[in-house]
Amino acid sequence: MKRNIPLLIAMIAGFVMIVAYFIPYTETWGDTVIVWFDILAAIAFVLGGGNLLKVHLKKASDQVPGWGYSVVTIIAFVVMLGVGLGKIGVNPAAKYPEFAWSGSYREVGAPFWWLYEYVFKPLQATIFAMLAFYVASAAFRAFRAKNFEAILLLATAFIILLGRTAAGPALTSWFPDSIEGLEADKLTEYLMTVFNTAGNRAIMIGIALGTASVSLKILLGVERSYLGSGEE
Amino acid sequence: MLDFLKNLDRRWIFLLMLLSVAIPILLQAQFPETPSELSQVVFEELEKLEEGDKILLAFDFDPASEGELGPMATAFVRHCCEKKLKMYFMALWPVGEQMIVDNINRVIKADFPHLVYGTDYMNLGFKAGNEGVIKVVITDMRQLYTTDADGTAIDQIEMMQGVDNIKAMDLMINISAGYPGTKEWVQYAVTRYPDKIRLVAGCTGVQAPLLYPYIPQQLPGLLAAIKGAAEYEKLVMDKYGERNAEGEIIEPGKYFEGRRRMGPQLVAHVLMVLLIVAGNIIFIADRRREKRQ
Secondary structure (H helix, E strand, C coil): CCCHHHHHHHHHHHHHHHHHHHCHHHHHHHHHHHHHHHHHHHHHHHHHHHHHHHHHHHHHHHCCCCHHHHHHHHHHHHHHHHHHHCCCCCCCCCCCCCCCCCCCCCCCCCHHHHHHHHHHHHHHHHHHHHHHHHHHHHHHHHCCCCCHHHHHHHHHHHHHHHHCCCHHHHHHCCCCHHHHHHCHHHHHHHHHHHHHHHHHHHHHHHHHHHHHHHHHHHHCCCCCHHHCCCCC | CHHHHHCCCHHHHHHHHHHHHHHHHHHCCCCCCCCCHHHHHHHHHHHCCCCCCEEEEEEECCHHHHHHHHHHHHHHHHHHHHCCCEEEEEECCCCHHHHHHHHHHHHHHHHCCCCCECCCEEEEEECCCCHHHHHHHCCCHHHCCCECCCCCEHHHCHHHCCCCCHHHCCEEEEEECCCCCHHHHHHHHHCCCCCCCCEEEEECCCCHHHHHHHCCCCCCEEEEHHHHHHHHHHHHHHHHCCECCCCCECCHHHHHHHHHHHHHHHHHHHHHHHHHHHHHHHHHHHHHHHHHC
């Protein structure tokens, strides 16, 4: 029962979506399934939050290595959630001045806005920006012309790196008209539209075929690994 | 010397990268941009629209990619304001809603204060469900959106009258940092209704190669990363200058943010090329030394 009902739900939802795509009369059936999916996706946020708390509270209570990070995660989660849901420090909306919680939690100067603007935003931007340092280090240490394929990759990287900035055109704009196509920016565009597109299309077709076969296996109940092992 | 370079402490490389980014920022180094064909197509798609046409702006990114996508979002919103289009904002990313609010404050409220919320622009906010949301909004968005981001009933909003789904839009712009993003909009919206939904997009550098296969049928135009933004800014600024649609002077600095950010990117790219070359010279020299021994 525990496995058969989810299996049945997946089968019905999947087949309804397929039918709805090909038969216009059944389009609204597909919409209904999708609205259910969207409701479930919203509920999944609550489950996700609960799971996050459970995992990190356990780590903190067991004092496993790195448990301090779990404490930071729990504090950050609880503070953001409390400030946002509780609309702490939010001014009432002009339309409903008698209701303290009628204002927007996003309003400039509100505690939630402050946390977003001065904690969340800089942290996310910093983590993303750090990639540049690691990529530079990796470029120096790992990008080696060891064989023909690696040389091809290196040459492409050079062209794209230079062609995607003003440096490429500046370095190659003196090329005579007969070899104008070899200018860095033009070569970049050529590589992207021809080689990259061809390669990506081939990969996409392969993935699509694989997805279709796996989807059919799921809908027919052959592939059941998404249901979990069944053990608690 | 060879051993020193071979075992170079990576903190020296970090320092070089820091300097290559910091110096152009401090010197405010800017370089000329020539719009590519794809940027030109995106610009022309917006130019084709008439005053009062409807445009959907889906902001599917977050602060992590704001450095790359923020300038093009600003340029898009300005272009829409200049064209006096009716702007419908929405987000499939939880923090995308904040990106929308940022742009409304930075562009619409700051430089186009005569535009009225609910009449000229509105914010539908974030909805969970990824491509599930796309599949609903292409047929009946009222099933999912009963209010706007501030809780006002959709039926009370003037510009929502007669808008039942996104097929009512004359054009759609998606700014995408990953999943869900442009790929999902192409697959679930444009591919389903190729004659009714027209999409142009802006994306991060790593996403661009994955979106090229959809050009030009499903995706006529694409702004790739900060370079795409810088090119688009140039097109918008060349056409509309430093005054808004009402003739008032705007703050031009924020509309050249992409071009400003191309300075550090250029130097960082050159540094990367030099690091790769240096790394390979050391590798070859080391191999020769090993052979001799």
